[in-house]
Amino acid sequence: MTVAQEVEPRWLDEDEMRAWRAYIVASHMLEYRLHRELQEGHGISHADYEILVRLSEQPGHQMRMSQLAVDVASSKSRVSHQVARMEAAGLLRRIGCPSDGRGVFAVLTEKGFDQLKQAAPTHVEGVRRHFVDLLSREEQEVLARVFDRVITHLHGDGD
Amino acid sequence: MTVAQEVEPRWLDEDEMRAWRAYIVASHMLEYRLHRELQEGHGISHADYEILVRLSEQPGHQMRMSQLAVDVASSKSRVSHQVARMEAAGLLRRIGCPSDGRGVFAVLTEKGFDQLKQAAPTHVEGVRRHFVDLLSREEQEVLARVFDRVITHLHGDGD
Numbered sequence: 258m259t260v261a262q263e264v265e266p267r268w269l270d271e272d273e274m275r276a277w278r279a280y281i282v283a284s285h286m287l288e289y290r291l292h293r294e295l296q297e298g299h300g301i302s303h304a305d306y307e308i309l310v311r312l313s314e315q316p317g318h319q320m321r322m323s324q325l326a327v328d329v330a331s332s333k334s335r336v337s338h339q340v341a342r343m344e345a346a347g348l349l350r351r352i353g354c355p356s357d358g359r360g361v362f363a364v365l366t367e368k369g370f371d372q373l374k375q376a377a378p379t380h381v382e383g384v385r386r387h388f389v390d391l392l393s394r395e396e397q398e399v400l401a402r403v404f405d406r407v408i409t410h411l412h413g414d415g416d
Numbered sequence: 417m418t419v420a421q422e423v424e425p426r427w428l429d430e431d432e433m434r435a436w437r438a439y440i441v442a443s444h445m446l447e448y449r450l451h452r453e454l455q456e457g458h459g460i461s462h463a464d465y466e467i468l469v470r471l472s473e474q475p476g477h478q479m480r481m482s483q484l485a486v487d488v489a490s491s492k493s494r495v496s497h498q499v500a501r502m503e504a505a506g507l508l509r510r511i512g513c514p515s516d517g518r519g520v521f522a523v524l525t526e527k528g529f530d531q532l533k534q535a536a537p538t539h540v541e542g543v544r545r546h547f548v549d550l551l552s553r554e555e556q557e558v559l560a561r562v563f564d565r566v567i568t569h570l571h572g573d574g575d
Contacts, residue, residue, distance in 0.1 A: 266540050276559045276560040286567060289491075387566065406550050407445070410546060
């Protein structure tokens, strides 16, 4: 044994590979399809739509930028660029934190909220048609359990 | 009834929403984490890594560009830009189709194949740690079945 000796990676076996490949291929196809439906129907990207959803769920339709980055699983700099584009399009505004002066908040505008309300039926129809309606109740339950576990793991794993 | 009457969207119920939200949040977090590990460890994006994997699995390490776009669930123009960047980095080359003159092929270079071999252990370790090893065999089986169904649906649904 030398220090430099490499450990053989634990490659996936056939069943593990089947689960992983099905998941990764499906998730990319699904992301692309939902994005295209929003883009073609409402001129909005799936990434921007997700930001509008997150803001709409908050009290006062506003959220700290750093929390927004965590919630959409993106880097602060990437979310910062995205929010700047969305502000230029009139979908949200950025404001300084009113209470403690720390950080910057993103606030949904009326135009952004209207955009979200217009696009939501298209999005939910796509989510049903390409995903939810293809699953049994038991399968939905397994997926909720599995992906909640993944989220808990990733939140706790040195993010 | 008038033609213009709108149909109320079929919003998700609580269980459906739980499955969908867990899936979409986890998949974005997982994508971001795997991307970051490849980027920090090997200076390669997860999207570029996926292209290298697809090419490495083909006879002669080559693939028609249009098929590559289908396989990574992206538009032809987006894959075209990505492949141009990867060619500039020396990871692949583009060549005209030798047999019938139709279309353009992407071919893995030696540098690209080396890059893939160096990054693969990091990637498989991330896939295990953040996903596969968190699932029981039964859960892996359910996910393989569910996501194969989603893939079949999306392939057949006016792509």
